[in-house]
Amino acid sequence: MDEQRKAQDPALVCTCNDLYITDIQQALAEGETAYKDIFAVHDMAPRCCGCVDDVQQLVRKWQQADTA
Numbered sequence: 001m002d003e004q005r006k007a008q009d010p011a012l013v014c015t016c017n018d019l020y021i022t023d024i025q026q027a028l029a030e031g032e033t034a035y036k037d038i039f040a041v042h043d044m045a046p047r048c049c050g051c052v053d054d055v056q057q058l059v060r061k062w063q064q065a066d067t068a
């Protein structure tokens with residue numbers, strides 16, 4: 001996790017893979033909600049796992065919006 005890069009770009013979620021909020025939303029729209037599966041949609045895999053909380057937060061937001 002490159003905290004400095006992440007601070008400079010709020011839309012960037014995973015600095016190891018350059019995974020952005022829109023990439024995660026795309027995976028969620030395809031029905032993926034598990035951390036590793038969200039990466040797999042983009043042929044990526046988590047490395048340091050430092051973004052797991054941020055990814056899970058986006059999943060929760062998506063699920064809440066889906067059930068609202």
Ligand code: FES
Binds near residue numbers: 002013
């Ligand atoms: S920031 Fe390292 S795996 Fe996402």
